[in-house]
Amino acid sequence: MKSILYFVVLIVSFGPSAILLTLGVIFSPVWLYQLLESKMATLIPFLIVVAGLLGFWGMLALNDLTLYPHKTDTPPNRLVVYLSLGCIASLTATVFAAYIDWLFAIAMFLPIPVTACLTYRNRAYFHISKFAANKQLLALTAFAGTQTGRRLRHYSLPVCASCLGVIRNKDVVEI
Numbered sequence: 001m002k003s004i005l006y007f008v009v010l011i012v013s014f015g016p017s018a019i020l021l022t023l024g025v026i027f028s029p030v031w032l033y034q035l036l037e038s039k040m041a042t043l044i045p046f047l048i049v050v051a052g053l054l055g056f057w058g059m060l061a062l063n064d065l066t067l068y069p070h071k072t073d074t075p076p077n078r079l080v081v082y083l084s085l086g087c088i089a090s091l092t093a094t095v096f097a098a099y100i101d102w103l104f105a106i107a108m109f110l111p112i113p114v115t116a117c118l119t120y121r122n123r124a125y126f127h128i129s130k131f132a133a134n135k136q137l138l139a140l141t142a143f144a145g146t147q148t149g150r151r152l153r154h155y156s157l158p159v160c161a162s163c164l165g166v167i168r169n170k171d172v173v174e175i
Contacts, residue, residue: 003067010063013114014056016107017090021056024049048089055086059111062118065125076126083119087112 028049031042061074062083074082090111098105119126 006063006067009114010059013110014059016104017052017093017111018056020093020108021049021052024052048092051085051089052093054082055089055111058082058086059115062115062122065122066118069122069125072125080126083115087115 024045028046031046031049034042035046058074058079058081061079064071064073065079090108094105094108097108
């Protein structure tokens with residue numbers, strides 16, 4: 001039920017932007033040809049389409065992270081770049097759509113709050129990634145204690161865990 005609700009929200013909020021992105025992909029060869037003919041005015045729509053494609057990829061990765069938190073395919077720093085490019089592309093499309101129709105501008109702006117909501121929901125994934133060095137140190141201390149190299153369960157963690165801010169001493173952490 002939860003995944004169906006997420007997909008409905010994604011279709012409603014990202015649907016008009018995905019249609020506009022599809023039109024941009026269809027017209028991108030024309031923009032590339034005009035760019036080669038030294039018409040620099042076509043560079044902006046082409047960059048918006050590229051940023052929109054990367055943002056769409058980031059949205060898919062963020063949705064996958066929301067539905068399946070144990071699967072982390074995209075590194076957090078790269079995901080931040082993808083989502084930022086997508087938000088920039090969506091804001092640019094919103095500004096251009098505001099000259100056409102205000103309902104169209106609202107439809108182009110909808111991906112930004114949904115992305116912000118899903119990013120806030122998965123904030124622990126982005127927070128823990130800042131302390132990757134502490135996680136590696138924690139993993140090294142876990143594997144150094146065994147002769148066979150098998151996985152251990154820690155019931156109390158050293159000072160590194162206080163740096164992470166998410167893991168508490170009472171939590172069971174498998175490394």
